[in-house]
Amino acid sequence: MNNLLYYYSLSFYVCFILSSNCPDGPAIMTVLSLFPTGGEERPLEGLYLGLNLHRQAEDGDLLIYSNYISSLDGRISLTLDHSGESQVPEAIINGRDWRLYQELAAQSDVMITSARYFRQLAKGQAQDLLPVGQEPAYADLNGWRESEGLKAQPDVVIISNSLDIPVGSLAVLKGRRILIFTGKHAEASKVDRLEAAGAELFVMDGPEVSGAALKAVLIALGYRSAYMIAGPLVHRTLIADRVLNLLFLTTRLRLIGGAGFDTILGGDIGGAVEMHLRSLYLDRNASNAQFFAQYALQQG
Template identity: 35%
Template sequence: MTRADSTKKLLRLYPVPSQEIAINGLYLAHRAHELGRPGLPFVYANFLSSLDGRIALEDIDKGLSFIPKHLTTDSDFSLFMELHAQADCLITHGGYMRALGEKRLGNILQVTDKDLLEWRRINGLPEQPAIVIASASLNFPIHSSLLETKQTVYIATGRNASPERIRFWQAQGFPVLSAGTDRMVEGTPLLNILASLGLKSIYLIAGPKMLDTVVRDKQLSRLYLTLTHQLMGGNDFRTLLTGSALGQVGNLKLESLFLELGSPAGAGQFFAQFSLPCCFVTGK
């Protein structure tokens, strides 16, 4: 996919009054890279969901999840990459690295658009963000693009992860961050470590389990959600969160809402931005 047509506009529904807004530059204007401060990074996540809450469907026989192509659009990907361009760190996970290695998913570990690369340069960000790979099993490949771009790569796991796998990654020259009381990575210890490393704008692209822990630990500053006007169905699927009920910790405050009609084809979609009142949020 590429960035959206430069002439394309969205209809802002909130805040009022409504007006048409160009899609290109919409999320760049949020300047997430300026919202964190030393020791307190700005942590934001972005998800794409159908109207019935599916972010992916699962093939139980193969043990794999996949995003239906008709759920995705150039507009959503363009805004995804604008958020990507503002990060000094991306948090992904071992499952994505395995899918990338098997060519089941595309590579979203680098900023590749020339305009966004120039935007990063002008705004004092490194050419590419650091990468954190969260994994309990520590069984995944390192994609060749990370070596080619010489991106800083951290591997995060829990305290009870396999010592053998930890030594394996350390021997390859990758720092291993202990960020959980068992095998799973947890939000608070991970983000405390990343804050100590001086990272200030952290983009979460790691899926439902990581979203669950950062929300539960009150570490998420902002949630971006693209909601397509589609009913996906399917008995086996993934949704935004895992785990037990959140209660008031899951309360969100709507900051903005945009509408696009006719995309996906035959439907439309909302682009919503939420802050979490319980968590650190600075700026608008």
């Protein structure tokens, strides 16, 4: 997300906070519950924070959850003509979804992302997605983390086979543990360079990172909740090994089209995975009509 998109999402959030001066009239402060209970109005703020995802894993286990915003025609990103890079479509970004993104981040011990994100960040083509509550509107989440005994900011996992990770882009993670997972063909010189920059490298036995191995390492390191914010390939990595527990999916009620795009999942996952709807909310805000859904994945 570039700066323009960042300000776009921020302005929607400010609009939401002020509950006035919105392009389509005053913002509605609540969302309508459709499942499991229908017809109940719930405040948007706190909708996901109350889930206590950091306390859901049994002792010695880890809860892994992902989150996407998609258009009604299934697009989570579009490829930009001029650069060939992909980005979250401007037409679906909005501050109400971003509030929930932040609430999910607030409940994580560690965030899982891809090397691609850091490559885009280094080119100035990505918003800083990793810190919780840097803007005043999310300051409550920092206080919440402290009161829950969580570290000020979640640690960060980066998944990469190429290890093409601009070292300078890691500076945004100052003070946080950086764990880089890679396949067995990793170039030693790149491993050394990233370790010298303060990252911890985990070289897998297989040619690429497996979801099962990633989860095992994170459990051994004592993590209890992991928030996956990467795209369809990292998602596949987790789902193929059935280690993803929850999917949060915002569906913005817009058709956007576009030829080059990503959906929430890419590649083979070894057969269909049953998804159990846990909650569904309708956000009727005139500027941001969307569904907020939470699914549990069938395990095993």
